[in-house]
Amino acid sequence: MEKKNSGTVGVKEIARLANVSIGTVDRVLNNRVGVSEKTKAKILKIIKELDYQPNIFARRLASKKKLRFATLIPKVSEETTYWEAPLHGIRQAANEIKDFGVEVISFFFDQNDKSTFKDSATKIIAGQFDGVLMAPMFEDESAVFIKTCNENKIPLVFINSDMPGYNNLCYIGPNLYQSGYLSAHIVNYLSPADKKTLIVNISKEIDLHHHLLRKEEGFRNYFEENGAINQISKIDIQQTSYAHIQQKLSEQLSKSSYDVVFVTNSRVSTVAKYFEEHQIKGVKLIGYDFLEDNILHLKNKTIDFLICQKPQEQGYRGVMSLYDHLVLNTPIEKEQFMPIDIITRENYQYYSN
Amino acid sequence: MEKKNSGTVGVKEIARLANVSIGTVDRVLNNRVGVSEKTKAKILKIIKELDYQPNIFARRLASKKKLRFATLIPKVSEETTYWEAPLHGIRQAANEIKDFGVEVISFFFDQNDKSTFKDSATKIIAGQFDGVLMAPMFEDESAVFIKTCNENKIPLVFINSDMPGYNNLCYIGPNLYQSGYLSAHIVNYLSPADKKTLIVNISKEIDLHHHLLRKEEGFRNYFEENGAINQISKIDIQQTSYAHIQQKLSEQLSKSSYDVVFVTNSRVSTVAKYFEEHQIKGVKLIGYDFLEDNILHLKNKTIDFLICQKPQEQGYRGVMSLYDHLVLNTPIEKEQFMPIDIITRENYQYYSN
DNA sequence: CTGAAAGCGCTTACAG
DNA sequence: CTGAAAGCGCTTACAG
Incomplete structure (x- = not known):
């Protein structure tokens, strides 16, 4: 009368081997209280020897635990x-x-x-x-x-x-530092050899700002460690309205022109919008995140690269x-x-x- | 005596509603033969009305199907x-x-x-x-x-x-064509503006070769469609031994020098090896696949980019x-x-x- | 064509 | 501290 399921052992078999009921086996399996140390050890030993794997389907079916x-x-x-x-x-x-x-x-x-x-x-x-x-x-x-x-x-x-x-x-x-570092690595491949680069941090909350600084740090360190020729400026914009960003960018760009602009978060689309409205061309633009707005500007060719972290x-x-x-x-x-x-x-x- | 499970309905409930046994419900559920059209329709209707979802755990537990x-x-x-x-x-x-x-x-x-x-x-x-x-x-x-x-x-x-x-x-x-196209897009960002590019196809089997040609096509079309200045040469290497590849590369490189080399498959590590042995520097090297050998040369800075498709x-x-x-x-x-x-x-x- | 029963491998009260 | 029984929601023979 072979009615055992082939190969796999279950609570019933363990109970038989240990000379206890399946209820007791269940208790040690789910380490619930109320089992003597002695029988517990015995059952544990058998479980180990048999390399018992509970059937998750039976478990789910029977269990009411949420x-x-x-x-x-x-x-x-x-x-x-x-x-x-x-x-x-x-x-x-x-x-x-x-x-x-x-x-x-x-x-x-x-x-x-x-x-x-x-x-x-x-x-x-x-x-x-x-x-x-x-x-x-x-x-x-x-x-x-x-x-x-x-x-x-x-x-x-x-x-x-x-x-x-x-x-x-x-x-x-993400590893924020490394993502800034990678961005710099990409920038480093872009022409011209002695580029002028602008880092743009856009963030209202101070706490959030720290994260952007980690990326900035990675970005800057890349150039230091790799001895690449590059002039880096940066601008912190602490209001997120378009009017404010526009004003800040205009100020900055009136002082100097740039070959590359690196925006340290997903607000890059705002900068892209600014570039388009002001007909700024030939500046490589890098930013963060696979968002609809950003992708639009990627297709437009205003944004060159987006870094994204799933x-x-x-x-x-x-x-x-x-x-x-x-x-x-x-x-x-x-x-x-x-x-x-x-x-x-x-x-x-x-x-x- | 509320002993029904909350919310979800099961075969039992369907059987009750249809005035049949659960065996019959099971038959239509798994569309097995042996049910009259009439009762089948009735049960199907109830299943639909109740939006019945079978319990996969019970199903797996009971089923012996493999x-x-x-x-x-x-x-x-x-x-x-x-x-x-x-x-x-x-x-x-x-x-x-x-x-x-x-x-x-x-x-x-x-x-x-x-x-x-x-x-x-x-x-x-x-x-x-x-x-x-x-x-x-x-x-x-x-x-x-x-x-x-x-x-x-x-x-x-x-x-x-x-x-x-x-x-x-x-x-x-992969979409092979598009991966070649993307590679060209990356190349296009690299300096100098008027680069000399070499495409390298390394493959023994003719059938496999077709795939490489799809990538080459994407690569070439990018430059055509984007009107970028670029001189593209190519070389087909149909033996995969290092000696043979070495010889072919030497021939090619003696004729001309290149700014960028694009290898259309994972054999890029062989080309990297050649570059290192022959002290060829300043050539950007792009290839395919996240393989140990390739990553080694990526770290070495001999390979610049790898395209990979999970x-x-x-x-x-x-x-x-x-x-x-x-x-x-x-x-x-x-x-x-x-x-x-x-x-x-x-x-x-x-x-x- | 249909039903009643056994069983899948667990967990959950309940009784002692 | 331990056991025996019921049950989770299905599927699988078997009987008719």
């Missing part, structure tokens, strides 16, 4: 649609794991208003979630939130920008990391840097964010 | 390790879906020996597989194999290179497409072009094949 993840990222604004992509990735992951009993709930904040971050953070704490994914943009407010999560033993994933020195499960996002995948992998950690108990790599993709008008058609 | 996929790609040779990556992707996919009852068996052929392709193809036909993934490198031999698969109603996925006009499930791989993902998505088609019954996109990635010495660290 997990809940919270995500906390900036909301999509008129100023930038960048955060659509991570949200899309989060939703994709949520969809894939919902059949496995996990629910993902999204919270948002306004990049220009720290209080909205605090409000959402408070809601998440109150919501008793099992895992959290966040974009830690505001340092102080994030630090407070992280501390509370740590106290409640809620695993935290950071995406898009890191906060080193905190107790998070992992970081998934924002959608950041959201996707962020949620999946929580799942892998909490459900599958897989070890998670602490720092997961995204590829640094170079997008031009001849390969953007096939790019996947 | 599927078998075959893959047919070149074997890794000393000449090139390129095919490690697609194989790796295939294995990754195989691993992910093995719990879902599908087995993936890999067959190989020698790129320099068509008879090995035919041998493996024969084995696959004999093996009665449910789906096939292949790299259709040899046109005539592939055509015969494809025909047999079509007759046996075995779905076919092509990776790496396409064979348009055949009845395949989908193609997953070979591992091609294998992964190829197998997954068969799975999605056969198991999940998802619609599959016929042409799936890979991104065209630009790799330099400053971003290769983070590249994922």
